[in-house]
Amino acid sequence: MAGKGSCYVHPDREATKGCWRCQQLICDECSTVLFGETYCKQCALEVSKITTNQAGSNVFNRQINSRWLIISIIIITIIITAVEIFIMTRGG
Ligand SMILES: [Zn+2]
């Protein structure tokens, strides 16, 4: 990898890596490792932004799911109670 070009941020420095996302050549100082892949600083920023947004929406979905879970538990409890009352009134 070394000796094939210079860092696109630092033209005077030799590139040691390539950005996984934009394929630009980068030096050690400009490389950022995210999720096991090497990115330039610009791409690392955007990748972390996207990941943060996805994580945020996942939390939002989880909140909706837990709310629906509580509602369905309440409905099931009401149904079971209604069935029990029905059986009791029939039997008794
Ligand atoms: Zn990049």
Ligand SMILES: [Zn+2]
């Ligand atoms: Zn650099």
